[in-house]
Amino acid sequence: MGIERLFLADEAATAALGSRLAASLKPGDLVLLEGGLGVGKTTLARAIIRSLCDDPTLDVPSPSFALVQPYDSPRAPLLHADLYRLRDAEGIEELGLFDRPDAIVIVEWPERADLRMPATLRILLGIPPDHRGRSVEIVR
Numbered sequence: 001m002g003i004e005r006l007f008l009a010d011e012a013a014t015a016a017l018g019s020r021l022a023a024s025l026k027p028g029d030l031v032l033l034e035g036g037l038g039v040g041k042t043t044l045a046r047a048i049i050r051s052l053c054d055d056p057t058l059d060v061p062s063p064s065f066a067l068v069q070p071y072d073s074p075r076a077p078l079l080h081a082d083l084y085r086l087r088d089a090e091g092i093e094e095l096g097l098f099d100r101p102d103a104i105v106i107v108e109w110p111e112r113a114d115l116r117m118p119a120t121l122r123i124l125l126g127i128p129p130d131h132r133g134r135s136v137e138i139v140r
Contacts, residue, residue, distance in 0.1 A: 005137050014043050021121065025075070027102040032122045064082045078105075
């Protein structure tokens, strides 16, 4: 298991990280995005999805109300989930996140459910004490 620690100064740095991470993803991968409210989980997910779909202007809304948003990409089907509003951890089965073994799955707030699947990438985002930029820890 490798751990990489980074500092993201701004949204452009987040987009660059998203592109770099997207380049390493393959069908069947699971990406977990962790951290408190407002740390940039959706911003990073958006950057990864736009890169995988090869569309820098793709509309990537937060799936916080729908819980799961599907996308088609040239590399693999994508599922972007936000489990913040998941009321019951057992409700994860009904979302169909793992129905397609060829999908790349990106999950925000994974701690709200027992995913029972090993993550390809676990990304922990945080806000530094000076409130500038974001701290990132990537666990592979």
